[in-house]
Amino acid sequence: MQTNLTVVTKFLLLGFQGRQLLRNLLFLLFLVVFVATLCGNLLIIILVSTTKNLHTTMYFFISQLSISDILLSTNIVPNLLHILLNNGGTVSFIGCMTQFYFFVCTEGFECLLLAVMSYDRYVAICNPLRYSSIMTNRFCVTSIIISWLMGNLISFIITITSSKLNFCGSNIIDHLFCDLVPLLELSCSDTFSVHLEIFALGVPSLMVPTSIIVMSYTYIVISVLRIPSSTGRQKAFSTCSSHLIVVSIFYWTIFSVYVFPKREQTWKREKTWISSKILSLLYTVFTPFINPIIYSLRNKDIKKAVQQTFHKHTSRNKH
Numbered sequence: 001m002q003t004n005l006t007v008v009t010k011f012l013l014l015g016f017q018g019r020q021l022l023r024n025l026l027f028l029l030f031l032v033v034f035v036a037t038l039c040g041n042l043l044i045i046i047l048v049s050t051t052k053n054l055h056t057t058m059y060f061f062i063s064q065l066s067i068s069d070i071l072l073s074t075n076i077v078p079n080l081l082h083i084l085l086n087n088g089g090t091v092s093f094i095g096c097m098t099q100f101y102f103f104v105c106t107e108g109f110e111c112l113l114l115a116v117m118s119y120d121r122y123v124a125i126c127n128p129l130r131y132s133s134i135m136t137n138r139f140c141v142t143s144i145i146i147s148w149l150m151g152n153l154i155s156f157i158i159t160i161t162s163s164k165l166n167f168c169g170s171n172i173i174d175h176l177f178c179d180l181v182p183l184l185e186l187s188c189s190d191t192f193s194v195h196l197e198i199f200a201l202g203v204p205s206l207m208v209p210t211s212i213i214v215m216s217y218t219y220i221v222i223s224v225l226r227i228p229s230s231t232g233r234q235k236a237f238s239t240c241s242s243h244l245i246v247v248s249i250f251y252w253t254i255f256s257v258y259v260f261p262k263r264e265q266t267w268k269r270e271k272t273w274i275s276s277k278i279l280s281l282l283y284t285v286f287t288p289f290i291n292p293i294i295y296s297l298r299n300k301d302i303k304k305a306v307q308q309t310f311h312k313h314t315s316r317n318k319h
Helices: 020-050 057-086 093-126 128-134 137-163 180-186 192-226 230-259 263-268 270-297 300-318
Strands: 010-013 089-092
Touching: 010 093, 020 057, 020 270, 020 300, 057 089, 057 093, 057 137, 057 270, 089 093, 093 128, 093 137, 093 180, 093 192, 093 230, 137 180, 137 192, 180 192, 180 230, 192 230, 230 270, 270 300
Parallel strands: none
Antiparallel strands: 010 089
C-alpha cells in the first residue's frame, strides 16, 4: 500500500505560548537584552582595537568572543522577537537549516575559543617567563583561524546530515529556534545513523576542549596554591577569574541540554520542554549579554579604557 505523505517545506516555531501580556513583557525583556548585548560586545571590540594597552593576547581572545556572541545573538534573538509578537512564527526549511548552521558554528567556535583562552591563562600563571615566546601573534591568529574553521566544518557536516532527513509529518517545533533535538524528534526517517555521526563529531569537539580547560585550571590551581603570600594568590587567580566564570556558565548550560541524560526521554513532555527552552535562553540570549559585563566589571584595564574613551569624547564636545 502506498500512502500519501506531505513533505514538510516549512516549520512552525511555537516559542513561548501564553497570554499576550506575558509575551509582550518577554518581548521587551529580550529586546533590551539584545540591544545591550550588541552595545556591550561592540564596545569591547572597539576598545580592544583602538586602545594600545589592550593590544595583548588575552584581549584579542576576548574580542573574538564578543564577535561570536554578536553572531549568535543576531542569529537567534530577532526571530525569537518575531515569534513572541505573533504567538508563533513560520520558517522555511532552508531558513531553519541556515539558522541551525550558524548556531552550531558559533557554539562550536566558542567551545574551542574558551579552551584556547584557558591555555593562555595556564601559560601566563604557570610559565610566565616563556609567555611571550609561546603566546605569539602567529599562534593566536592561527588558533583563532583553526577554531573558526573547525566550528564551520562541524556545523557544515551536522547541518548537511540533518537536512537529508525526511520531514513528512508534523511541522510544529515546540522550541525557540531550529535546534537539533526537536528536529530529530520531528523526522520520520531512521535517525540512528544521524545520532551516530553527531556522536562521533560532537563528543571529540566537546570533550577535547573540556579536557584542555580542566587540565589547564588544575595546573593553575596547583601553581596558585604554591604562592606563599595571600595577596600573590589573589592577584594570580584574579587574572583568570572572569574567564572561569564565563566557562562555567557556558559549559553548564551546554551540558545540561545536550549531554546530561533526560529522565524518561522527556523532551516530549511539557515541563521538560519549558526547562529546555529556559536553558536554551541562557546560552543563546543571556550568556552573550553577560560575557561583556563579566569582563568589564572584573577587569581594571577595560574599565580604564572605557573611562579614557568617555573623557576623550567629553573633552572634544566641550571644545
